Amino acid sequence: MSPRSPASRRVFLSLAVAMMASGPAFARSEKKKKEEGEEQALDPSYKLGSMTIPIIANGRIVNYVFVALTLKLSSGGDVEGFKAQEPALRDAIMRAAYRTPFVRPDTWQEVDGPRLKAFVLSQCTVLFGKGKVASVEIAKQIPRQHVMPPNAAALRAIQQKPDDPNP
Secondary structure, rough: OOOOOOOHHHHHHHHHHHHHHHHHHHHHHHHOOOHHHHHHHHHHHHOOOOEEEEEEEEOOEEEEEEEEEEEEEEEOOOOHHOOOOOOHHHHHHHHHHHHHHOOOOOOOOOOOOOHHHHHHHHHHHHOOOOOOEEEEEEEEEEEEOOOOOOOOHHHHHOOOOOOOOOO
16 A cells, blocks of 8 residues: 555545535435425426517517416326427417417516416316316516516507507
8 A cells, every 4th residue: 555645634534524424414305305206296386498478569579578487287287298288388378479469558577477377277278188287377577678668658559459440
């Protein structure tokens, strides 16, 4: 054996002590992961990746909002079954966002949450079956730009129907 310097012995001993001390910590983290897994089995959810929802006023895109959604599944729901249908759900949401925008009348920095949730829930019923998704939550909304709220004329234009002859 070759003689070791005192500095290398200190490093070796400090690593050994650190590994022994972290052993119970790893055991605790595994226990926490198991508890979280059990909790997830009781209340399964499926997180959709972030989507870019356009904010359209007067036929023009005035902003984009990045929205992350979480689908709360009914008890006994299979999370794996949702992966195959996620592209169809995302496509339906984006088509609806351009056809009938999820615009709030008071701001261009957030989507109309109740309308978006209701639409996603109805699409989940069509794609996955009735009762598979219990609720839809908007996890976060991040606007692309911090634009000023619309003025009164813009509000009237958004709320006015295109075929309405009275301004």
